[in-house]
Amino acid sequence: MKTGIINLEQEVEKMGVVFEAFAKTPVESRVFAFLLLSEPPHRSFNDIRDFLKASKSSVSLALNKLMNEGIVTYITFSGDRKRYFQINLDKWLLSLEEATKDLTALNMVVREALELRVDSKHLVFNEGLEKIIAFQEFLELRISEAIEEWKKAH
Amino acid sequence: MKTGIINLEQEVEKMGVVFEAFAKTPVESRVFAFLLLSEPPHRSFNDIRDFLKASKSSVSLALNKLMNEGIVTYITFSGDRKRYFQINLDKWLLSLEEATKDLTALNMVVREALELRVDSKHLVFNEGLEKIIAFQEFLELRISEAIEEWKKAH
DNA sequence: AGTTTAGTTCGTTTTTAGTAAAACTAATAA
C-alpha cells in the first residue's frame, strides 16, 4: 500500500535490515538508510543522533566507518560549524562497481587448491574445481567488460 | 615460495579465513577448506575432527550446516558404516551462480528510496540514485545473460 | 543382551561484536 505519507522510522528500520546484509552494523545501516531517505539528504551529527536515538559514540563510530568506506562524506556551510553528512553517490557507485568485480578472493582460493592437488588421483574432483574456476573467470571477464561498456556510455 | 611439500594445517587456516568472509563460522570454513585440500577429497567425521582438533558437536553442526546449504554431501562405502563427507562441486557451482545474480535486494532498496523522494528539491541527489539503479539494472541483465551463455556452452 | 561406533542434542562456557556512558579535545562564541 502506498500512501505518500510515510513513517520514516519504519522505513529506515526496514532498509537498515537490507544494509546489514552488506556487513554493516545496525547503527551504520540505519545511518545510511536515514541519509538515503531524509530531506534534505545532508544531516548534522545531532539530526542523526536524535533520529536514531543512539549514543554519540555509536553515531560517531558509524559515520567514521561509512566515511572510511567512502560512501559517506560531509559538507559544511559557512558560518555554521556543524558538519552535514551525506551519502557520496559517486563513491557509492564506484564501490558497487568494485564489489561486483570482486570474485577474485574466492577464485584465488580455488585456484590454489587445484595447484596443491596436482598429484591427486581424484580426477573428477579436480575437474570440478577447474570448472568452478572457469566459470568464475568467465564471469569476471564478462562483468568487467560490462562495466567498461557502461562507463563509456556515461 | 612454492615447495610442493606444504603444511596442510597452515593452508587450511589460510583458506578458512577467506571462507569466513562468506558468512561462515571459523569451524565451518576450516571444514570446507580441509575438504577442498584433502586427498582423498572425502573424509570421515573423525578424520575431520582429528585434523581440526575441534569438538564433535562443532564438527557435527558445521557439517550439517554445510550440508543444508547443499555445498557438502557424503558418500558411503558398503561394509563401512562411516559417512565420508565431501564437497558437492555441482551444487557449489550452482550456488555461486545464484549468488552472483543477486544484486536485487540492494536495488529494490534504492528504488524504494527514490520513490519516497519524488517531491525532493534535491534533484542532483535523486539523479544520483537513478544512476545507481540504472547501473545495477544494466549489470544484472548482463550478468544473467552471461550465465545463460555459460550454461549453454557447458 | 551387551558393547562399540558414529554421530546428535542439549545445556554451558567462551568469545566477540555492538553499543553505550563518560571523560576528553578542539574550535568557536560570549
Added chain:
DNA sequence: TTATTAGTTTTACTAAAAACGAACTAAACT
C-alpha cells in the same frame, strides 16, 4: 577566559554467536 558546541576516544557493559563437553541415540557388531 570561560562556556558551549561538535564531535572523538577510551573503557566498560551486554547480547549474541561460536564452540565445547557430556549425556544420549541408533545402528551394527560380538
